[in-house]
Amino acid sequence: MTDETFDEKVKEVEANIKAIKAYDKILNQIKEVDNILKESEEK
Amino acid sequence: MADNNVYVNNTKTLMKEIGSKNSGKIQKIVEDYEKINSDWNKFLDDQIQKIDPSYNPIANSKSEDEKISDLAQKTYYYDDTKKQDFKSELKKQLTARDNGRLKLKDIAEEALKKQYDLIKKNKEIIKELSDSLQADIEKKNKLDAKIKQLDEEKSDNDNKIAERQNLISTLETEISKLDPDKDKSTIIAKRKQIQSYRNDVLKLSDRNNDINRDKNNKITEKDKIETGDNRQKEIDDLNNINKDLEYHFNENYNDLNKQFSADGITINHPGRSNEAVTPGAPQLEGDNERENGNSNPEAQQTRGTSGGVSNGQPDTQNNQLVKLSEKQIAANMAREFRNMTLNEQKNMLNGYGYNDLVAMTSYLRLTDKKRMNNALRESIAEMDVPKLDDFKNKISQVPNVNGDMAEQWYNLIFNENNEPRYLKDLEVVELRQIQKAIDTVNENRNEIGKTNPELLDYFDKNFVQFVQKGSLIERVKTGRIKGFFADMFNGKQKAVRDKLSASMRDYCMARSDAKTASKEYENDIRRMLGKEVIPDNERRDTRSNTRYDNELQKLDRQNLSR
Numbered sequence: 132m133t134d135e136t137f138d139e140k141v142k143e144v145e146a147n148i149k150a151i152k153a154y155d156k157i158l159n160q161i162k163e164v165d166n167i168l169k170e171s172e173e174k
Numbered sequence: 175m176a177d178n179n180v181y182v183n184n185t186k187t188l189m190k191e192i193g194s195k196n197s198g199k200i201q202k203i204v205e206d207y208e209k210i211n212s213d214w215n216k217f218l219d220d221q222i223q224k225i226d227p228s229y230n231p232i233a234n235s236k237s238e239d240e241k242i243s244d245l246a247q248k249t250y251y252y253d254d255t256k257k258q259d260f261k262s263e264l265k266k267q268l269t270a271r272d273n274g275r276l277k278l279k280d281i282a283e284e285a286l287k288k289q290y291d292l293i294k295k296n297k298e299i300i301k302e303l304s305d306s307l308q309a310d311i312e313k314k315n316k317l318d319a320k321i322k323q324l325d326e327e328k329s330d331n332d333n334k335i336a337e338r339q340n341l342i343s344t345l346e347t348e349i350s351k352l353d354p355d356k357d358k359s360t361i362i363a364k365r366k367q368i369q370s371y372r373n374d375v376l377k378l379s380d381r382n383n384d385i386n387r388d389k390n391n392k393i394t395e396k397d398k399i400e401t402g403d404n405r406q407k408e409i410d411d412l413n414n415i416n417k418d419l420e421y422h423f424n425e426n427y428n429d430l431n432k433q434f435s436a437d438g439i440t441i442n443h444p445g446r447s448n449e450a451v452t453p454g455a456p457q458l459e460g461d462n463e464r465e466n467g468n469s470n471p472e473a474q475q476t477r478g479t480s481g482g483v484s485n486g487q488p489d490t491q492n493n494q495l496v497k498l499s500e501k502q503i504a505a506n507m508a509r510e511f512r513n514m515t516l517n518e519q520k521n522m523l524n525g526y527g528y529n530d531l532v533a534m535t536s537y538l539r540l541t542d543k544k545r546m547n548n549a550l551r552e553s554i555a556e557m558d559v560p561k562l563d564d565f566k567n568k569i570s571q572v573p574n575v576n577g578d579m580a581e582q583w584y585n586l587i588f589n590e591n592n593e594p595r596y597l598k599d600l601e602v603v604e605l606r607q608i609q610k611a612i613d614t615v616n617e618n619r620n621e622i623g624k625t626n627p628e629l630l631d632y633f634d635k636n637f638v639q640f641v642q643k644g645s646l647i648e649r650v651k652t653g654r655i656k657g658f659f660a661d662m663f664n665g666k667q668k669a670v671r672d673k674l675s676a677s678m679r680d681y682c683m684a685r686s687d688a689k690t691a692s693k694e695y696e697n698d699i700r701r702m703l704g705k706e707v708i709p710d711n712e713r714r715d716t717r718s719n720t721r722y723d724n725e726l727q728k729l730d731r732q733n734l735s736r
Contacts, residue, residue: 132306134400144299144412147292149185151419153192154285154292158426160200161282162433164207 203281210274214238217267221245221260242699252623257695264702272437279439282430289423290444296416303409310399317396324389331378331385338371338378345371438704500533508537511546519549520556528642528682535650543650550647557643559592560584560636568632573618583611587640597644602670608641609674616681619688630688638681645678 132140193200218241219231225245236244245260345364352361402408431441507530511519523531523546538546562584569580586608589595597605615622615633622629697707 132303132310132400134402137303137306137400137402137405140299140303141408141412144296144416146185147296147299148412148415148419150188151289151292151423153185153189154289155422155426156192156194157199157203157285158282158289158430160195160203161278161285162426162429164204164278 199281203278206274206277210271214267214271217263218242218245221263239705242703242705243696245699252620252627256624261699261702264699268702272439275434275437275439279434279441282434283442283444286423286427286430286441287444289419289426293416293420293423296412296419300409300413300416303405304413307401307405307409310401314396314399314401317392317399321389321392321396324385324392328382328385328389331382335375335378335382338375342368342371342375436704503530504533505537507531507534508542511538512542516545516549516552519545520553523549523553523643523646527686528646528678531646532649535646538650546650547647550643550650554594554640554643554647557594557639559588559594562588562592565636568629569637571622571626571629572615572633573621574614582607583637586611587637594640594644597641597648605670605674609670609677612638612641612674612677612681616677616684619684623688634685638678642678642682645674 190198192198195201195204215231215238218238219229222229222231222236222241222244345368349361349364354361427441427443431443434441507522507526511522511534514522526534535543535546562581565584566577566580569575569583570577572580575583586600586604587595600608615630619630693708700707
C-alpha cells in the first residue's frame with residue numbers, strides 16, 4: 132500500500148473516531164436529561 | 175490532500191448538526207425533555223388544585239411521589255366518577271409522556287446505530303491496513319531473502335573463479351619449466367586443463383552478471399514497496415482507540431437500555447436482538463452469534479410489573495411463609511405482647527386494629543391483662559384531648575350533625591375538665607348515643623370522603639380512638655367470660671353493649687376497607703406509572719409478623735400442641 136493510500140485510510144479512521152465521539156455527546160445528553168427527570172421525580 | 179479536507183469538513187458539519195445545549199440536535203433533545211417534564215408536572219399540579227384549591231405548586235413544591243399519594247389518598251378514592259376521570263386523564267398524559275420518551279429512544283437508537291456502523295467500518299479499515307502491511311512486509315522479507323541468496327551465490331562463484339585462476343597460474347608456471355620437445359605431451363595435457371578452467375571462469379562470470387541483474391531488479395522491486403517507518407505503531411494506536419470506543423459503546427448501550435427499561439421502553443441494539451451487553455466482552459462481529467451471557471433482569475421489566483410485589487403479601491412459594499388463622503394471629507399477638515416493654519406495648523395498642531386487639535385479649539393471662547390495662551390508661555393519658563370549639567367546628571361538618579349535637583358528642587367522651595371519661599361511668603343512653611355517633615359517620619363515610627377526607631381522620635383520632643381504648647380497658651378489666659361492659663346485666667344494657675360492639679366492628683372494618691381500597695387505588699396508579707407498588711407491611715407496621723409463620727414455626731406449634 133502506498134503512503135498516500137495509507138494516510139488516506141488513517142484519516143478516514145480518525146474522522147470516524149471524531150464522529151463516534153460526536154454521537155457520544157447526543158447519547159450523554161439523553162442520559163443526562165433522563166437522569167434529571169428521574170431526580171426531579173424522586174425529590 | 176483534497177480528500178483529507180472532505181473528512182474534516184464532514185466531521186465538522188456533523189458536530190455542528192449535533193451541537194450543544196444551546197444549538198443543534200442536543201438543544202432539541204433538552205427542549206423536548208423539558209416540555210415532557212413540565213407538561214407532566216403541570217398535569218399533576220392541576221389535578222391537585224382540583225381537589226385542593228389552596229395548593230400552590232410554586233410555594234409548596236412537592237415530589238412526584240407526594241403528588242401521586244395526595245391524588246390517590248385524598249379524594250378520588252371516595253368518588254368513582256372522579257377516580258375514573260383521573261385514571262383516564264393519567265393514561266392520556268402517560269401516552270404523551272411515553273411518546274416523548276419514544277422520540278428520545280429513536281434518537282438514541284439512531285446515534286447508537288451510527289456509532290456501531292462507524293466502529294465496524296473502522297475495524298474493517300484497520301484490518302485492511304494491518305493485512306496490507308503484513309503482506310508488504312512479508313513480500314519485502316522474501317525479496318531480502320532472495321537478494322541474500324543471490325549474494326551468497328555470487329560470492330561462491332567469485333571464490334570458484336579465484337580458485338580456477340590460481341590453478342591456471344600454477345599450470346602456466348609448471349609449463350614454463352618443461353622442455354617443449356621432451357615434455358610435449360605433458361604440456362598439451364596441462365594446456366587442455368588450463369582451457370577447461372578458463373571455460374569455467376567464463377561461465378561463472380556470465381552467471382555473476384545474471385545474478386547482478388537479478389539482484390538489481392529485486393532491489394528495485396523492494397524499494398517500490400512502502401511500509402513506512404511507523405505504520406505498525408499508527409495501526410496499533412488506531413486499533414486501541416477503536417477498541418476503547420467499542421467498550422464505551424457497549425457501556426452506553428447498557429446504561430441507556432437500563433434507564434429506559436425502567437419505563438418499559440427497550441433500546442434496540444443495532445447489531446442484534448435485544449439483550450444486555452457486557453462492556454468490552456462481546457466483539458461487534460461476534461454479536462449475532464453470541465449465546466446468552468448476562469441477561470439483565472432490569473431490562474426485562476415492563477410497566478406495571480416493576481415493583482415485584484403484586485399485592486403486598488409475601489409469596490408463599492418463595493419464602494415458605496404460611497398464612498395463619500385469625501386465632502393463631504391473636505395467639506401470636508398475645509405472645510408478642512407478653513414479651514414487650516411498656517413503650518412497645520403502647521405502640522402496639524396504637525398501631526393494631528381494634529378487632530385484632532379484642533381477639534388478642536382472649537389469649538392474655540390475668541397478669542398480662544393487668545399490664546394491658548395499664549398500657550391503655552397510659553396511652554389514653556398521652557392522647558391529646560381536642561378543644562371543644564375545634565371539635566364542634568369540625569364535627570358539625572358531618573352530614574346531619576349540627577353544633578349542638580357535636581357538643582353533645584364531645585361531652586360523651588370528655589368531662590367538664592376536658593379529660594377522657596371512663597366508659598364504665600356512662601349511662602346506657604350515653605352509650606347508645608356513642609353508638610349512634612359512630613353509625614352516623616360510618617353511614618356517611620363515602621359522602622364525607624368525597625369532599626372532606628380529613629374530617630374522617632379527625633373523627634377517628636378525636637372520638638373513635640378514645641372509645642376504642644376505653645372499651646378495651648373495660649374488656650381487659652372484666653375479662654373474656656364476663657364480656658364487654660360486664661357491669662350491665664339487664665337485657666337493655668346487654669342490647670346497647672351488643673349494638674355498640676357491632677357499630678365499633680362495622681366502623682373498624684369500613685375504616686380498614688377504606689385504607690385497603692385506598693392503597694390498592696394508589697398502587698393501581700403506581701403500576702400505571704411503572705413505579706414500585708407499596709406492600710402491606712410498609713403501610714401497617716404492625717401485623718406482618720403475626721400474620722405469617724415460616725414452616726419451622728408451624729412445625730414447632732404443631733409439636734407443642736401434641
